[in-house]
Amino acid sequence: MQQEIDNLLGPDEQLTLSHRDLMPMSCAIIQEVMRCRTLVPFGVPHCTSEDVDFRQYRLPKNTLVSGNLWAVHNNPEVWDKPHEFNPYRHLDEDGKFVASPHVIPFGVGLRRCLGERIAKIEIFFFLVSLFRYFNVLPDPTAKKLPEIDKGLQMIVFSPHTYKVVLQKRLPA
Template identity: 50%
Template sequence: MPYTSAFMQELMRFRAVVPIALPHKTNEDSELNGYFIPKSTTVGPNIWAVHNDPDYWDEPEKFKPQRFIDADGEFIKSNHVIPFSLGPRTCLGKQLAQMEIFIYLVSMIQQFEFLPDPNSDKLPEIDDGINGLAFLPYPFCLSAKAL
């Protein structure tokens, strides 16, 4: 299911649930892009900036799962999509969360057709929501019709 994997990866890139990772402290004096960062400085990795860097991503403001599909239709895993952070302090539940999201999404798509609720207003745009420590979409209603 390469397109499902590409869809999930693009969703995590496009709309990071936590745009600024948990704070960390530097282990030693460092220099980054000409800036001196002393040992024990609290830093907050900017995941949103990594996921939206126009020097790396073609049209980062657009939702395009096909960016992770190669010419043979296979899924391309990107090391630049880091919703769980990276390195030795990456989220311990990363593999479990990715597996659960995949299984849940595929199971739901196999069993239901999702449609906008006919009794509610239009669906919000994917980039509409409340930004803070986490991104929260505006409330909306769907109906699920069993297949």
């Protein structure tokens, strides 16, 4: 990601949204992070507004329903080795970014998060800027890093606390 950023952005060039289409690896890494670390694994609960027949089930009006976003993000029928971090799965054979309909951290349908578009833009600007100007390193005083898939799982997945060091770097 840093190499892509360095190759595209000069030291004085302003990062803009138009750069996103020119940064397939950065977009693939961001999408893979959202797939691997589903922050709200069961999404936001909703209620049925009328009686619904779903497969062999009858859901009466006002039934609380939640989608299992974690299951979608870890479905082995969709993802080869779903528990491995692999941003290359989001690039086509020409190295172009492919947005996946199976990465749905903001939900799906009419009730998906209204802030999805702005959140994705903010995530892009934040992470590209972070990796443009800093190397993110583990805290040298830490005896070991926490396991990435361990944390506190409730409504929101929260990883265990850890420290990092931001080492200033000069853009290429």
